[in-house]
Amino acid sequence: MKPTIIHHIILFVAMACCLHHASAQVAQKIDLTGDGQLLGLGRQHIVESSILPEDRPVIISLPVGYNTTYARYPVLYVLDGLQNIKHTVGTVELLAEAGLIPPVIVVGIESLDRNRDLTPSNAGQEVHGGTGNAGIPQSGGAPEFLRFLSEELIPFVDANYRTHPFRILEGHSFGGLFGTYTLMESPGLFDAFIIEAPALWWNKEEMTAQAKIFFPSIENLNKTVYFGIGGGDGWGMRQELTRYVEVIKQHAPENFRWLHEEVGDEGHMASRLILNYRGLRFIFSDLSGREDLIDDFNAVAFLSTEEHLKNKYGEMARRPAEDYFNLVSELVNKDNDLGAITVLERASEAYPAYIGLLTHLAKLYEKTGQKEQAIDAYLLGVEVSKKYKQGQEEDLLLEVSRLRKTKE
Template sequence: MNTKIFKNSLSVLFIIFLQFNVSAQISEKIELTKGNKLLGLGTQYILKSKILQEQRPVIISLPLGYENSSANYPVLYLLDGLGNIKHEIGTVELLTDSGIIPPMIIVGIESLDRSRDLTPSNAGQDVYGGVGDAGITQSGGAPKFLQFLEEELIPFVESHFRTHPYRLLEGHSFGGLFSTYALMEKPDIFDAFIIQAPALWWNKEEMTEKAKGFFKSNSNLKKAIYFGIGGGDGWGMQQELKRYVQVIDKNPPQNLRWKLEEVGDEDHDTSRLLLNYYGLKFVFSDLIAPEELINDYSDLAFLKGERELMNKYGKHARRPVSNYVDIAFKLLKEENDLGAIVVLNRAIEAYPKYIGLMTNLAKLYEKTKQEKKAIETYKLAIKLSKKLKLGQEEDFKNEINKLKKN
């Protein structure tokens, strides 16, 4: 292979890094209300719950593009939804744009009585947060609340929206306690958990005691679980969480992916934003291309891996764009231009707004004497440039004219 051509082919992929970031910053439009207020936090629904004997408000936020798609989406069930929905949606949209997580439906479950719904047992006198000898009299409602999720809320969501079977439960503090309870009480309901600063001190660490039997008897537990806590969190949280995960360490299920992470010096409340971010990244960390795929590439294995991710997380699941670039760049160094074409085609399917991917795919088609496909790709790039107002139409037309003259 000519050295000059080889160097040019490598520079092609460097250009991508300069161009895809521009497209990544182009945001979808958000509808306005009559008063010109931005929407985007979702729609409130009121469920008449027979199980809880009350009207239960939930906020449902659909992913960008939902209305124009026929795809099914994983669902994230968010405890204390009203207090967490704002930062949750922002983080989810950011990570989705980056390909770190798949697009999801978010169901924010508003709290009406946290001490009742999120605690797995009744706490009597001397309990932290109790009053006098009465303790927290309404506590212990988690079994009924979990029944509400399983028999009323989840069926409502799945009958009214296009959902993928993958479900994620996220909770902080009492919500983390409830998430831990739900994991061990009904492990089949959710596929993954983000458990933030859980109140595992509850009733003399009864969840940790329960874990000793649970993880021994569930050696094939196939879940992803993120345990996170702020470095500045205090009494009742850090040591109790460490004791809980030590139980998993002693009896680790073979198919369980889990992580304990302490984040900075954040206190109990301020840690939520960071723990949500790192928790989502961990749960969906299998979207990152494994080293064996990169080091021992084949078209068959690459495409099989893409199908598996879409089967697991929905048709819009994708790897981070840098993954596709890294794989294509490595293939070019190995003079596997046709393999790089396969990767870039998939990258364009996953990131249809990244014009740099189209440009470089067209150049690779040209390099491999596939002029018709190069022209077709440049035409797609022209349409995208017009749509996004990138001003590159004339450049692409010139490239097409050069190809037609040859």
């Protein structure tokens, strides 16, 4: 008998409830030191730099599951890393768990002299915050610091960790100034930038003057850049950033994805957490659902898109679980059970701890006459339930027993 709209509604509600239950957080253990302290932020390395020259401490935080896979991961390089490592790692792990970004390696670059390393030129007497006399005499070290990143730090990370080629540079204030400088000075080094409340007042807005030369001169720039600032930021930041992005509006190169936004009423320092979150969301926004996948579903095209995302961001990249769920629901409503099975097979691979995906995959297998596959899906659910102590083993084994009896 052909399913009615009531059957579809019941299935939709059941899937929603089951997905909500299945996607509840599964605690990941964090290693402890001998005296019981949590280790979750990463490991410090000392990189001996002959370019700067000095020893540079960096903190490298690996994504959950790094040691149980052979996957390669994109790398997020965070300036002022010691100040920003805690909130950045927490945000990255939350977003990756939700499938809104892929798992990434975070490299926090500790600042030893940010006035030197992050400024693109020497500041004279009129520098903001200076005394009116000598300015900041050590400023202007960004070219050498950029060489350190390109020739020493990035090769060090690539040599010691399983890195994917996709790289992001994130910086706030002077770090945002350095990110803007790097975008124009060495655009090939990073694939994406999170530029937060950049100090574009520097040396009478010289970065904006440089932008008026850089952007009109380049036809194609395949980069993604987030320009964010708190709505409560003050002098030297908001209007200067607006003037910079006005240049981009007038001369945006092809394939240049960018967003400028003022967020909330946060001031200069308080904005870092929310700008980090929104910047990551924007950079990886192509992981979220696409309407064309629903409107004109094609299994080959769907799987090809999934492979494209994994090639772009690493093999652990995945869509949010809700996106797979919504696509499955639409396909079931259109009586495209085989298409829904294709999506659920991919979703259960992407979210191996979600029993709800496996149980609905099993139901669709059974509905389409694939009883052996249904049994295998339920049995895999039993193993997942045991591993994560979800208490579903008995119910799942009852389904296996029922299906085996119908085969006899």
